[in-house]
Amino acid sequence: MKTLLNSLAEPNRWNIVELLKQGPLTVGEIAERLELRQPQVSKHLRVLSEAGIVVVHPIANRRIYHLNPEPFHELQEWTETYRHLWEDRFNQLDLYLKEAQNKGEEEKPS
CATH class of the missing domain: 1.10.10.10 (Winged helix-like DNA-binding domain superfamily/Winged helix DNA-binding domain)
Incomplete structure (x- = not known):
């Protein structure tokens, strides 16, 4: 690799x-x-x-x-082993952004 x-x-x-x-x-x-x-x-x-x-x-x-194509298949398989790490981080980022958006909406003057 x-x-x-x-x-x-x-x-x-x-x-x-x-x-x-x-x-x-x-x-x-x-x-x-x-x-x-x-x-x-x-x-x-x-x-x-x-x-x-x-x-x-x-x-x-x-x-x-x-x-x-074989080395690229191996590269794809190798990168797939990291997929769960990135998915977890994106999920955490998504939660953070939703919380920040909700907080921003609560702070808006009526």
């Missing part, structure tokens, strides 16, 4: 993942769309590949990159 998050923390890699959500692309297509040099994109794709985020399919002399 840490490798996944560290890989996505770099803005260019995040942008590559966002592009690949739309469909598979070559290194050249990614470089063109992000206005980066091809060696930079290759470096970022290597990191994403080592983290299991992207998969490469060589076709002739081209390399086509696809997102691998």
